[in-house]
Amino acid sequence: MTIGLNEYLILSALLFVVGFFGVLIRKNTLVIYMCLELMLVASTIALVAFSRFNNTLDGNVFVFFILTVAAAEVAVGLAIIVALFRKRGTVQVDELNALKN
Amino acid sequence: MANLLFYLFSALTVGSALAVVLHKNTVNAALCLLLSLLGVAGVFALLDALLLSALLILVYAGAVVALFLFIVMLINPEALPQKPYKKISVFAGTIAAALLGLGLWSFVSRSGFSTAPVAEGVFAGGLKDYGAKLFTTYLLPVQVVGFLLLIAMLGVIVLSKKFEAQEDVE
Numbered sequence: 001m002t003i004g005l006n007e008y009l010i011l012s013a014l015l016f017v018v019g020f021f022g023v024l025i026r027k028n029t030l031v032i033y034m035c036l037e038l039m040l041v042a043s044t045i046a047l048v049a050f051s052r053f054n055n056t057l058d059g060n061v062f063v064f065f066i067l068t069v070a071a072a073e074v075a076v077g078l079a080i081i082v083a084l085f086r087k088r089g090t091v092q093v094d095e096l097n098a099l100k101n
Numbered sequence: 102m103a104n105l106l107f108y109l110f111s112a113l114t115v116g117s118a119l120a121v122v123l124h125k126n127t128v129n130a131a132l133c134l135l136l137s138l139l140g141v142a143g144v145f146a147l148l149d150a151l152l153l154s155a156l157l158i159l160v161y162a163g164a165v166v167a168l169f170l171f172i173v174m175l176i177n178p179e180a181l182p183q184k185p186y187k188k189i190s191v192f193a194g195t196i197a198a199a200l201l202g203l204g205l206w207s208f209v210s211r212s213g214f215s216t217a218p219v220a221e222g223v224f225a226g227g228l229k230d231y232g233a234k235l236f237t238t239y240l241l242p243v244q245v246v247g248f249l250l251l252i253a254m255l256g257v258i259v260l261s262k263k264f265e266a267q268e269d270v271e
Binding site: 002003004005006007008009010011013014015016017018019020021022024025026027028030031033034035037038041044045048049051052055057058060061063064065067068069070071072073074075076078079080081082083085090091092094 | 103104107111114115118119121122127130131134137138141144145147148149150152153156157160161164165168169172173175176178181182183184186190191193194195197198199201202205206209210214224225226230231234235238239242246249250252253254256257260261
């Protein structure tokens with residue numbers, strides 16, 4: 001069996017679902033953030049696969065931009081988590097319930 | 102050979118991603134994330150996106166995972182008190198993830214992508230082609246992304262500074 005577009009898309013979907021599962025069940029903000037990164041990377045696999053199978057470079061250039069934005073996003077997100085930790089002394093999401101009640 | 106490599110990289114990617122989700126220790130989760138990203142870089146190489154594969158290793162594996170490890174060691178989440186998982190929320194999360202997976206799978210299997218032929222012609226994915234695209238069609242996005250990086254850098258500095266100043270006042 002040769003590897004076609006379908007196999008790449010299924011890999012992308014599988015990685016996305018694993019990341020989504022992690023976002024749903026984990027309580028540590030840092031691990032949730034790692035799982036968000038996994039979901040982002042999973043979507044880039046689909047873009048690169050579509051780009052390759054349509055024989056165009058545009059999808060690859062999009063992924064290039066996504067990588068840049070992801071790097072900026074991680075820096076800002078981790079700074080927010082550190083600021084939150086300084087303020088509240090925890091990174092567990094079930095402790096961060098300031099908006100409750 | 103390419104098939105074998107695809108299955109190898111896929112197993113590495115998804116297996117390490119599962120380890121990120123299920124591992125209790127946050128440092129080990131970050132290292133598993135690194136392994137998963139290396140698998141994704143391999144998949145990119147199989148798709149003839151060699152520049153992206155190198156960039157993914159440089160930016161993600163080099164910078165992002167290092168930053169994650171740095172913050173994990175700074176915060177040390179293992180030392181914090183942790184509540185046990187509720188069974189019902191784990192069950193609901195599993196169901197939701199399974200539903201999302203089924204939805205995506207049904208989309209892929211009904212779309213007829215498997216019968217779509219690869220477009221003809223040689224795939225032009227060299228550094229020269231990227232440069233030509235980035236400096237003609239995508240010139241404005243390049244400028245915007247550069248500006249975004251500057252704003253993110255300034256934002257991180259502000260975020261890290263402000264709270265210190267407030268604590269001093271208190």
